[in-house]
Amino acid sequence: MLASILASGLAVGAVYALIGITYNTMYSTSRVMSFTAGQLGMLGGVFGSLFMLRLGVPLVPALLLTMAACALVGVITEFIAVRPVLKSLDQHLYVLSTLAVALLIQHLTALEWSTEPQPFPRLLAMGSGVWDEKYWLPVAACAVTIIGLEYLYRHTLVGRAFVAIAEDNFAARALGLPERNLRIASYAMAGAVGALAGFSGGQLLLAFFANGPLLNFYGFIPVALGGLGNNRGAVIGGILLGLFQQAANFTVGGIFSSVAVFTLFIIVLLLRPQGMFGMPTARRV
Amino acid sequence: MTMTRRGLTLGGAGLAAASLSVPLATPALAQSEPIKIGWLAALTGPSSAPAIGFNRGVLYAAEALNAAGGVKGRKVEIITRDTQGDPTKAVNATQEMISQLRVHAIWGPTNSGESLAVTAIMARGKMPNIHPCVVDSLIDPTRYPNAFRIAPSNTQWDDAVRAYTLNIAKAKKVAVVGDTTGYGVSAANASAAALQKDGAEVVYKANIDATQPDMTPDMLRARNAGAQAIVIWSVSTGMIARMLNTRATMGWDVPFIGHPSLASGEIGTLIDKPANWEKVYAIGYKNCSYDASGKLPPRNEELLARLRGKINLQDTLLWWVACGIDAVNLVAKAVETGGSSTNESIIREWNALKNYPGYFGDYSYSATDHNGFPVSDIVMSAASTGKNGTFALAPGYG
Numbered sequence: 001m002l003a004s005i006l007a008s009g010l011a012v013g014a015v016y017a018l019i020g021i022t023y024n025t026m027y028s029t030s031r032v033m034s035f036t037a038g039q040l041g042m043l044g045g046v047f048g049s050l051f052m053l054r055l056g057v058p059l060v061p062a063l064l065l066t067m068a069a070c071a072l073v074g075v076i077t078e079f080i081a082v083r084p085v086l087k088s089l090d091q092h093l094y095v096l097s098t099l100a101v102a103l104l105i106q107h108l109t110a111l112e113w114s115t116e117p118q119p120f121p122r123l124l125a126m127g128s129g130v131w132d133e134k135y136w137l138p139v140a141a142c143a144v145t146i147i148g149l150e151y152l153y154r155h156t157l158v159g160r161a162f163v164a165i166a167e168d169n170f171a172a173r174a175l176g177l178p179e180r181n182l183r184i185a186s187y188a189m190a191g192a193v194g195a196l197a198g199f200s201g202g203q204l205l206l207a208f209f210a211n212g213p214l215l216n217f218y219g220f221i222p223v224a225l226g227g228l229g230n231n232r233g234a235v236i237g238g239i240l241l242g243l244f245q246q247a248a249n250f251t252v253g254g255i256f257s258s259v260a261v262f263t264l265f266i267i268v269l270l271l272r273p274q275g276m277f278g279m280p281t282a283r284r285v
Numbered sequence: 286m287t288m289t290r291r292g293l294t295l296g297g298a299g300l301a302a303a304s305l306s307v308p309l310a311t312p313a314l315a316q317s318e319p320i321k322i323g324w325l326a327a328l329t330g331p332s333s334a335p336a337i338g339f340n341r342g343v344l345y346a347a348e349a350l351n352a353a354g355g356v357k358g359r360k361v362e363i364i365t366r367d368t369q370g371d372p373t374k375a376v377n378a379t380q381e382m383i384s385q386l387r388v389h390a391i392w393g394p395t396n397s398g399e400s401l402a403v404t405a406i407m408a409r410g411k412m413p414n415i416h417p418c419v420v421d422s423l424i425d426p427t428r429y430p431n432a433f434r435i436a437p438s439n440t441q442w443d444d445a446v447r448a449y450t451l452n453i454a455k456a457k458k459v460a461v462v463g464d465t466t467g468y469g470v471s472a473a474n475a476s477a478a479a480l481q482k483d484g485a486e487v488v489y490k491a492n493i494d495a496t497q498p499d500m501t502p503d504m505l506r507a508r509n510a511g512a513q514a515i516v517i518w519s520v521s522t523g524m525i526a527r528m529l530n531t532r533a534t535m536g537w538d539v540p541f542i543g544h545p546s547l548a549s550g551e552i553g554t555l556i557d558k559p560a561n562w563e564k565v566y567a568i569g570y571k572n573c574s575y576d577a578s579g580k581l582p583p584r585n586e587e588l589l590a591r592l593r594g595k596i597n598l599q600d601t602l603l604w605w606v607a608c609g610i611d612a613v614n615l616v617a618k619a620v621e622t623g624g625s626s627t628n629e630s631i632i633r634e635w636n637a638l639k640n641y642p643g644y645f646g647d648y649s650y651s652a653t654d655h656n657g658f659p660v661s662d663i664v665m666s667a668a669s670t671g672k673n674g675t676f677a678l679a680p681g682y683g
Contacts, residue, residue: 001505008499116551117523129534204498206523206555214496249502255465255492 005246007130011204012218013242014142015041018197019219020226020234021145025190026074026082028166028229029183031089034098036077038216039105040070040191042209044198045120046113049207052121059123066199067192074191077101078184102212109209120202134203141200145193146235162186166229218245221265227275237276319362320355320626322347322616323382325393325403330369336395338601338674339417340365342609343392345596356617357624363613368394372402379403383410389626390415390619392612397423404429413619413631415612424655431628433635433655435612435648437663441656442544442568443476445663446516449566450542451485453665453681456514460489460507462528464519472518472544480516488512495521500531508537517543526555533561541565541668548668548676562669566679569666572645573604574678581675588644589673603674604645611643 022037047069051062081097126133152159164172165182173179197215198205205211221241226233244264248257268276324343326336347361355361364386366378375394382388383406390413394400397420407414408429416423417436424434437445450456459480463473470492477487488510491503507515519525525547532539541547541564548567556562572585580586588607592598596606618641619634620626638657641648648657666676 004499004501004505008501012498117521117526117555119554201498205496208496208523210496246499246502249497249499250505253491253503253506255494258494 001250003130005243005250007132007135008204009243009246010239011135011138011201011242012245013239014138015197015201015205015215015238016218016222016241017142017235017238018138018145018193018200019215020222020238021149021231022190022194022197023219023223024229024231024234025149025186025193029162029179029186030078030082030086031169032082032086032094032098033220034077034082034094034187034190035216036073036081036098036102036105037190037194038214038219039102039212040073040194041198041201041215041219042109042212043070043073043105044195045202045205045207045211046109046118046198046209047195048199048202049118049120050113053119063199067195070195070198071188071191073105074187074189074194075184077191078187082183082187102216106209106212109212113207113209115209117206117208120205120207122203134201138197138200138204141196142235142238145196146231149231158182158185218261221261223275225265225268225276227277230275230277233275233277317359319360320616320620321362321364321386321388322613323378323386323388323391323393324363324365325368325375325378325382325391325395325399326365327370327395327399328365328367330371332370332396334601335417335605336393338605339393339395339609339612341596341601342606342611343613345592345606346610346613350613350617356621359620359626361613361617364388368399370396370399372399375399375403376406379406383407383412389413389628390616390631392416392616394418404432407431411628411632413616413628413635415615415635417608417612426653426655429655430652431632433650433657435608435615435643435645435657437568437658437660438656439472439475441658441660441663443472443479444660445568445665446476446543447479447483447485449665449679449681450480450514450516451483453679454514454540454542454566456485456512456540458486458488458511458513460491460510460512460515461487462490462503462507462515462517462519463492464495464521464524465492466495466519469519469521476516476518493519493524495519495524497524498527500524500527501535504528504531504535504537508535508539512539514540514542517541517547519544520546522546522549522551522555525549526552529561529565530555530557533557538564542665544568548666548671550671553669559669565668566665567668567676569664569676569678570604570645571662571664571678573602573607573675574664574666575672575675576678584642585644598674601674606674607644611645611648614643615641615648 019037019041022040026034044066047066051057051065081101085093085097124133153163161177161182165179222234222237225237245257245261248260326340327333328336343363347363350361368375368378382391392415395417397418400416400418400423404423408431411431414432415435419439421438421440461473461477463469477490480487489507489512493503545568547565572582575581619631623630623634635650636652638650646658646662650657665679667679670677
């Protein structure tokens with residue numbers, strides 16, 4: 001039983017963590033919590049199944065096409081749901097606009113794809129039991145993503161520009177950084193990360209339009225637990241969430257496990273409102 | 286001649302009395318006008334698969350009746366409205382059918398959500414209504430004397446599943462699993478209570494979120510509790526397929542018995558290998574199930590031969606098509622035997638119907654029972670044996 005809890009807990013935790021990173025990537029350049037993050041994960045599974053099973057595209061091109069398609073969805077989100085509300089962030093209109101786009105994506109998928117879960121292909125045909133690829137692929141994808149992002153942010157000029165925008169938008173613009181283009185790029189990158197979450201977790205979650213809201217909810221928890229904008233926090237929060245959820249599934253059952261997860265979430269936020277790894281924000285007086 | 290007010294009043298009264306004393310002749314139009322059957326069909330949208338199948342039967346039956354000269358010389362006209370599975374659209378279409386189109390009877394809607402919205406409206410309009418929806422409360426001869434069910438109710442499904450589990454599969458320790466929808470919760474609760482009442486031990490009961498990615502926890506708990514059969518109440522093919530894959534991974538051969546979704550073609554695409562779909566028994570119907578020699582009951586063998594080349598059965602279920610045929614035929618039969626297409630006459634004829642030999646089932650109604658489908662016609666099918674919209678009888682039927 002312990003092996004099953006660890007295998008499935010790490011797998012779903014890694015998917016949640018990747019969705020958490022998707023939230024953070026969009027947030028960092030726009031200060032907007034875009035509720036399309038879960039839908040991007042859902043689309044990763046749907047596009048993966050579409051390209052590989054229906055169109056017969058091989059694995060690597062299918063992965064690249066999936067990431068490109070979701071990146072495009074990310075960019076469209078920036079144009080229609082984020083940019084128009086940036087001037088009035090304090091009114092939190094982005095909640096409405098991004099939720100509307102999320103619903104639009106979900107309904108379009110239901111209409112054009114299917115309302116029933118569709119199969120997702122075996123990707124590498126490796127492993128069985130608790131070592132089945134469906135359990136370790138999301139973990140591997142999560143590790144690659146976090147290493148890639150760390151490299152991007154620390155060792156490349158574009159990455160440093162992202163960090164600069166995230167740190168101080170006005171100062172970055174004063175320095176001549178192309179804030180708008182960087183924001184578009186960050187939404188494309190978020191789309192690609194979301195796609196990777198859905199694609200690597202496709203064998204667990206299947207290509208199902210209803211995965212969007214699920215990933216939206218459970219992907220948000222690592223962000224809140226790990227601290228807004230903190231990718232390492234999101235990964236640790238996501239993995240812990242997955243493990244706790246699966247342990248609760250095994251011990252108290254499906255419905256009660258959701259109750260257990262949200263109870264723990266509220267307790268953590270009561271004790272550390274800024275998240276486990278977030279820093280309290282200083283307010284100038 | 287001058288006309289006084291008193292003369293006009295007396296003359297009017299005289300005319301009225303004369304007209305009342307002579308019975309009005311039935312207009313010739315009513316004798317020759319088509320029999321208009323309103324068809325509330327969710328032909329598009331997420332729950333359209335059954336209605337598409339029903340529709341093929343409806344059109345076939347109307348064509349066959351009209352080709353044979355109609356009903357006492359009257360053609361049958363099907364007036365279809367696509368409700369898209371949306372209760373609001375179903376309500377609007379019902380109002381239109383009653384008030385403007387003035388249909389003689391309504392067939393449908395085909396899902397319970399829509400039916401719950403329109404049943405009271407049809408009752409107010411005294412509109413003869415026949416539908417295949419399973420929710421028990423939709424049939425109540427006191428509140429809805431106009432509504433008749435042509436398919437089994439939820440309770441009848443539950444009775445059939447319980448009978449197979451206890452008497453044929455011989456399972457005494459049973460796990461009952463539903464999804465977390467309203468239907469899944471209520472059906473699982475009712476099923477567990479009835480199993481316990483009949484002496485079975487419900488060793489595990491759960492409602493599982495259909496999007497839960499890993500079913501190992503629930504399957505392990507069911508096995509550790511000693512379940513000899515798992516009764517399923519869910520329409521979620523994803524959840525069912527995951528459970529079947531988990532059963533195979535665990536090396537457990539416990540039978541799955543329950544909801545017709547267990548036999549959905551979607552499951553075939555979601556399971557890891559075809560063997561995972563063995564020992565799975567879904568609710569089916571005797572008239573649409575083939576025996577060990579691959580034959581349907583004679584009446585439906587003959588129907589199948591007639592449908593060949595005319596109706597595609599590869600992507601639908603025979604019982605949907607057969608039920609659509611029966612619905613139209615039941616309206617036609619009521620008009621034929623009653624000699625009238627008035628609401629009262631059709632309802633009176635249905636109330637007196639005894640053992641009508643349909644293709645889907647043999648129907649009987651009375652003034653106090655509008656559940657016309659006999660529970661003895663509900664059987665279990667081997668879920669993985671779909672062929673031309675029919676299924677093999679599950680093992681254990683003589």
